[in-house]
Amino acid sequence: MGNGNRIYRLLNYKNILVRLKSIGFVKVFSDNLADSLEVSPSLVRKDFREFGIRGAQKGGYQIETVLEKINEILGVNKKHKIVIIGAGRIGQALLNFPGFKKDGIQIIAVFDNDPEKINEEAEIPVYHVKYLPDIIRKHNIRLAILAVPENAALGCMEALELLGVKGVLNFTSLNLKSEKIIVNNVNIGNELENLIFSITNKNTD
Numbered sequence: 001m002g003n004g005n006r007i008y009r010l011l012n013y014k015n016i017l018v019r020l021k022s023i024g025f026v027k028v029f030s031d032n033l034a035d036s037l038e039v040s041p042s043l044v045r046k047d048f049r050e051f052g053i054r055g056a057q058k059g060g061y062q063i064e065t066v067l068e069k070i071n072e073i074l075g076v077n078k079k080h081k082i083v084i085i086g087a088g089r090i091g092q093a094l095l096n097f098p099g100f101k102k103d104g105i106q107i108i109a110v111f112d113n114d115p116e117k118i119n120e121e122a123e124i125p126v127y128h129v130k131y132l133p134d135i136i137r138k139h140n141i142r143l144a145i146l147a148v149p150e151n152a153a154l155g156c157m158e159a160l161e162l163l164g165v166k167g168v169l170n171f172t173s174l175n176l177k178s179e180k181i182i183v184n185n186v187n188i189g190n191e192l193e194n195l196i197f198s199i200t201n202k203n204t205d
Helices: 003-022 030-037 041-050 063-074 089-095 129-139 150-162 188-204
Strands: 080-085 105-112 126-128 143-146 167-170 182-185
Touching (some): 003 041, 003 063, 089 105, 105 129, 150 167
Parallel strands (some): 080 105, 080 143, 143 167
16 A cells, blocks of 8 residues: 555544544554454554554553654644635635644635635635735745636646645646645545445445
8 A cells, every 4th residue: 555545544543533532532452443444453553653653562552642643743733824725615615614723724814816705804814816925925835725716727836836835735626736736636526426426336236
């Protein structure tokens, strides 16, 4: 398995550990995590070893300690400032997503070119996109979320490259690539079609 798959498993481990902690568990065993994710306990132990997560041979893993280590690995033990480009439905949904604060992510601003969406006095201000360079430089932004129409996606990517942004979570319908920026493409349409295909085929079995 590639490192990307391991990272996704690490995120799943974290979600399970947070739930267990919330109901009073202090320790967990590889078998518990393996059962929840339908993988083998040896794979859980291998993942943990490769990320430097240690447990007692018979005492399992201390949940709090493992969560701290996972957050350190994921980089969410530090504050990360991000901007959202696009104040449409997806942008607004992401703006109101409560998980960002939990993971130490601070949305500095949202940008759009629609005058009706501009609100510089909001708790998280919505600026005209022309102010994007100023805000990115002022706050040393390295992460951005792209939620603009398809015809604006490439222009926004070029601007982000020039401004030194290092990572983009792309919610546009284009599958974007860059030699300068790490891009994670989230194609909601494709995911929905994949889900519909899976349901349809399951119903015909």
